[in-house]
Each structure stands twice: as C-alpha cells, then as structure tokens.
Amino acid sequence: MAGTSADDDAQPPADALSENPYLALFVPASLLPSRSDIHDPTSPAYKKARRKHLKSTRNRPDSPLDAHRTPFRAAEKKYKARFPPPDLSDVLDLAAADPARAQEVARGKCNGRADAIPCEEILLRGEEGQAHQRRAYMFPGTPGLVLLPSYVSRADQRRLVRWALSDHAKHPNETNLDTHYVIPREGLWNQYLNVRKGELEDIEVLPRAAVLHQSNPYPAETLPEPPGPRKLIANEPASPTNYSKLVSTPKPPAPPSPSDTLMAHVDRSELSATSPLVSISLGCAAVFLIGGLTREDPPTPILLRSGDVVIMSGPACRRAYHSVPRILEGILPPHMEGSDGEGEDARDWEVYEEYLRGTRININVRQVFPKGFDPAAGSQRAAP
Numbered sequence: 001m002a003g004t005s006a007d008d009d010a011q012p013p014a015d016a017l018s019e020n021p022y023l024a025l026f027v028p029a030s031l032l033p034s035r036s037d038i039h040d041p042t043s044p045a046y047k048k049a050r051r052k053h054l055k056s057t058r059n060r061p062d063s064p065l066d067a068h069r070t071p072f073r074a075a076e077k078k079y080k081a082r083f084p085p086p087d088l089s090d091v092l093d094l095a096a097a098d099p100a101r102a103q104e105v106a107r108g109k110c111n112g113r114a115d116a117i118p119c120e121e122i123l124l125r126g127e128e129g130q131a132h133q134r135r136a137y138m139f140p141g142t143p144g145l146v147l148l149p150s151y152v153s154r155a156d157q158r159r160l161v162r163w164a165l166s167d168h169a170k171h172p173n174e175t176n177l178d179t180h181y182v183i184p185r186e187g188l189w190n191q192y193l194n195v196r197k198g199e200l201e202d203i204e205v206l207p208r209a210a211v212l213h214q215s216n217p218y219p220a221e222t223l224p225e226p227p228g229p230r231k232l233i234a235n236e237p238a239s240p241t242n243y244s245k246l247v248s249t250p251k252p253p254a255p256p257s258p259s260d261t262l263m264a265h266v267d268r269s270e271l272s273a274t275s276p277l278v279s280i281s282l283g284c285a286a287v288f289l290i291g292g293l294t295r296e297d298p299p300t301p302i303l304l305r306s307g308d309v310v311i312m313s314g315p316a317c318r319r320a321y322h323s324v325p326r327i328l329e330g331i332l333p334p335h336m337e338g339s340d341g342e343g344e345d346a347r348d349w350e351v352y353e354e355y356l357r358g359t360r361i362n363i364n365v366r367q368v369f370p371k372g373f374d375p376a377a378g379s380q381r382a383a384p
C-alpha cells in the first residue's frame with residue numbers, strides 16, 4: 001500500500017466520497033489515497049508509472065487480436081491496463097452499497113459502483129429478521145446469472161483458503177502446475193510451509209520436460225508455443241456424442257501464463273451444458289466479465305470480492321464468454337488480515353495472508369456429466 005504522510009492524509013477522496021455515503025464515517029485517514037497514489041495524476045507515483053509505461057510500449061508490435069477488436073476483447077484490454085489505471089465506475093460493485101462492507105470498500109484504490117448495472121434484488125428465504133440478511137441479484141441482460149454478494153461468512157472464507165491451498169492442491173488432485181512440473185505429493189503449498197518452518201530443506205521443482213524428455217506423449221503440433229501475443233481459444237464443446245473422441249485425444253499443455261488473469265473463454269469441458277456452476281471468490285477482488293454466446297456481445301463487468309458467490313446457470317449463461325482480466329492485488333479485506341481468530345483459525349494465518357495479498361482464489365463447483373451418463377462406457381445409460 002502506498003505510504004502516507006500527514007499532508008497526504010489531508011486530501012479527501014472526492015470521487016469515493018460522492019459514491020459512498022458510508023466512507024465518511026468509517027475510513028481512517030491512513031487509508032485515504034495519498035500523493036504517492038498512482039490514481040492521482042499530480043503524484044510522483046503517477047508520473048513515474050507514466051514514464052515506465054511509455055518506455056515499455058514504445059516498440060511493442062500490435063497483437064493480431066487487436067486488428068479487429070471485439071467488444072469483449074475491448075473490455076478485457078480496458079480492465080487489464082496498468083497505465084493509466086482503469087476507471088471502474090462502470091463496474092458493478094454491490095459492496096459499495098453495503099454498510100457492513102464499508103471498511104473493505106474503503107481500502108480499494110479503485111472501486112466500482114453499486115448502481116453500475118441494472119439488476120434485480122431478491123431477499124434470501126429463511127434469513128428474514130437476521131442482522132445481515134443476504135441477498136441474491138439477477139441480471140435481465142444475462143439470464144441465468146446470479147450474484148450472491150458476501151454470501152460466505154468471514155470465518156468460512158479463511159477456512160476455504162486453508163482448504164484450497166493445503167488440502168486440495170495436492171495429490172491425487174491435479175493442478176495446472178502438474179502439466180509443466182513434477183510436483184511433490186504433499187503439494188507445493190505444504191512443502192513451502194515445511195520449508196518456512198525449517199522442517200524441510202527447500203527442494204527444487206523440476207520442469208517435467210527436464211525429467212521426461214525422452215517420452216513426450218504429445219504430437220509435435222500440439223506442444224505449447226512460447227509466450228507471445230495471446231491467441232483466441234475455441235475448443236470444441238464437449239457433449240455425450242463426442243465425449244469418447246475428446247477423452248482419447250491428448251490435451252496439449254497450456255503455455256505458461258505471465259499472470260493470474262483468465263482470458264475470455266466458454267466452459268466447454270462439461271457435457272452438461274445447463275447444470276449450474278457455483279463459483280466462490282476469496283482474497284483480492286477481481287473484475288469478472290460475462291458476455292454472451294459470441295465475443296461480439298459486450299460483457300457485463302462485475303467486481304467480485306472475497307466471500308462473493310456467482311452462480312452460472314441455464315444454457316445462455318453456461319455457454320457465455322467470461323473472463324477475469326484484472327485482479328486488484330495488494331489490497332485485502334480487513335477480515336483476511338491478522339491472526340486474531342481462535343483455535344485453528346489463529347494458527348499460522350500470517351503465511352496465508354502474505355500469499356493472499358497478491359492473489360485471488362476462485363473455487364468453483366460444476367457438474368461435468370449429465371445425469372445417467374456413464375463416463376467409463378462413454379455413453380448415456382438406458383433409462384431404467
């Protein structure tokens with residue numbers, strides 16, 4: 001976070017105050033934007049970032065994707081931009097209207113707006129009269145999309161972070177790193193924890209290519225290309241009829257990605273194109289874009305914060321283009337900081353916090369096979 005001085009603290013965040021009536025009540029001066037803030041065009045930080053940006057883009061060739069920039073691609077480029085930092089005022093940010101999340105919102109250098117996108121609010125059943133009754137939001141522009149802001153409790157968010165890193169990202173589960181590296185059975189995260197505790201000497205993680213160079217299961221034309229301008233992905237959607245063919249074709253390893261963002265794609269691996277997908281966001285906030293069945297449909301931008309849940313359901317939404325072009329790294333909600341919990345929660349949280357500060361974790365649950373489909377036989381079972 002940018003450093004502050006007494007002088008810096010005297011500057012009120014004019015735009016933020018006009019957007020969020022709760023800010024004035026909750027924001028400690030140390031959290032207000034400072035003169036060393038990249039969002040302030042008069043600050044030295046902004047000028048330095050501008051010089052760096054001009055220098056780094058001087059001789060860069062245009063990506064072939066930019067020759068015809070679809071509305072989806074244009075939106076991705078906008079939110080990806082490092083300089084100048086993107087304006088998020090057209091991004092839906094429901095936390096901006098929730099007094100319970102005012103501190104979390106106040107930390108952001110760029111926030112969205114609670115009224116940026118038309119949506120319909122529904123009070124969740126069975127929560128009437130509770131202090132913080134949770135709500136769901138539906139979108140007339142994207143049928144099948146449901147957003148449940150702040151659905152996961154703060155304690156559960158911390159539990160899920162531990163579960164994702166320590167319990168889930170290890171054998172027998174596969175991660176994208178398994179494609180390129182020989183990963184220890186206890187998983188990279190647990191190995192890292194043991195090294196930090198001094199219980200284990202650091203082990204070098206070797207690229208698979210270095211270990212298995214003599215037996216490459218992939219035909220030469222499917223090998224990943226070196227990182228370069230991004231290419232559009234258009235895999236054949238899975239279905240009960242082409243399932244056997246798809247599973248018997250080796251999947252080429254994905255090229256190494258320069259960052260944690262997720263390019264526009266349609267979820268095509270599920271044979272069931274209509275069962276709902278449930279997605280939980282943890283850690284740093286991110287801009288999520290969801291469009292239509294082609295990249296020509298302009299996407300809806302939504303800021304997903306820690307604890308938010310998205311449900312993608314129905315044929316239009318399950319096969320809609322979506323992406324995560326931006327993680328707002330460096331800023332965590334207050335409840336993801338500090339080991340002030342009890343028991344399990346207080347145990348070595350520091351290392352999780354340190355990791356999360358630059359990261360967003362997404363956990364999603366999806367049904368791959370339709371009811372009655374037998375993956376071993378590769379066919380639909382006859383109805384009983």
Ligand SMILES: O=C(O)CCC(=O)C(=O)O
Nearest residue numbers: 267279288322324362364
């Ligand atoms: O990170 C997200 O919110 C979306 C993840 C996603 O689209 C995917 O895993 O297919």
Ligand SMILES: [Fe+2]
Nearest residue numbers: 265266267322
């Ligand atoms: Fe996806």
